Amino acid sequence: MSRHYDQAKGLSEQHDEETHHYVFNQTMMRIKDPARTLKFYSEVLGMTLVKRLDFPEMEFSLYFMAAISPEQRKQWSTDHNQRIKQTFSRPAMLELTHNWGDEKDDSVEFHSGNSEPKGFGHIGFAVPDIDAACERFDKMNVEFQKRPQDGNMKGIAFIKDPDGYWIEIFAADKMPDLLSKHL
Template sequence: MSRHFDQAQGLTEEHDPATHEFVFNQTMLRIKDPERALKFYTSVLGMTLIKRLDFDEMKFTLYFLACIPPERLIDWSNDDNQRIVQTFSRPAMLELTHNWGDESDDSVSYHSGNEQPKGFGHIGFAVPHIDDACERFESLGVEFKKKPNDGGMKGIAFIKDPDGYWIEIFTPDRLPDLLGGRL
């Protein structure tokens, strides 16, 4: 029996026991203006800042955000060291990196990865109801790259954060119908 749920060239069946407790922890995006980016991610997408780390000598700050339901906030420690352990133990966090001074440097901008040369593409958020979420994003003035009914792939949207990074928005329950012809 395969350890993979699908097939593709390059997969290995061997699962080294040394990797059994590995956790995919974070994706990092560079940001120009932390105030603008944090407002977007905490207000528009509802993320919670769980840890901020300032590196004075190297002049940068890291902001670690996660989607945490309000009732689960009590699970997080007020002890700084314990929260560092919690932060770096959990899956699926967003790390925003701010190099000090970028916010006032007009020559600084970041490549979204969707223009040439292409590379990084997007991060994704599952939402309960894509149409309701997109109506809310629109009312908040969020920039869309693609609305749910645009383009060839209906039912997913892409919004942009303040630095131009693309964020895919989708409703998991709708994906089987959307992707049905590709299964």
């Protein structure tokens, strides 16, 4: 029996025991202005800053953002070192990296990966109701790359964060029907 749920060329059936407790922890994105970007991720997407690390000698800061519920928030330690351990063992976080001074430098821009040369594409958020979420984003003046009714893939949206990174917005319960139209 395969260890994978689907098949694709290049997959290995080998599953080294040493990897059984590896955790996918973070995706790092560079940001220009922490104030505007942290406001976006905390206000628009409801994320929580679980740890901020400043590196004065190298002039940069890291902001670890996680999508956690108020109930989950109670599980986080107020102890600095314990929270560092929690931060680096939790799955699926954003590490937002700010190089000090970038917010004052008009020449600093980041590549979203969606124009040439293509690379990184987007992060994604599941929402309970895509129409309600998009209505909320409209009220908050969030920039859309694609609305649910646009394009070939109806029912998903893409919004942009302040640095131009794309964020896919979808309702998980709608994905089977949506994808079946294209598979």
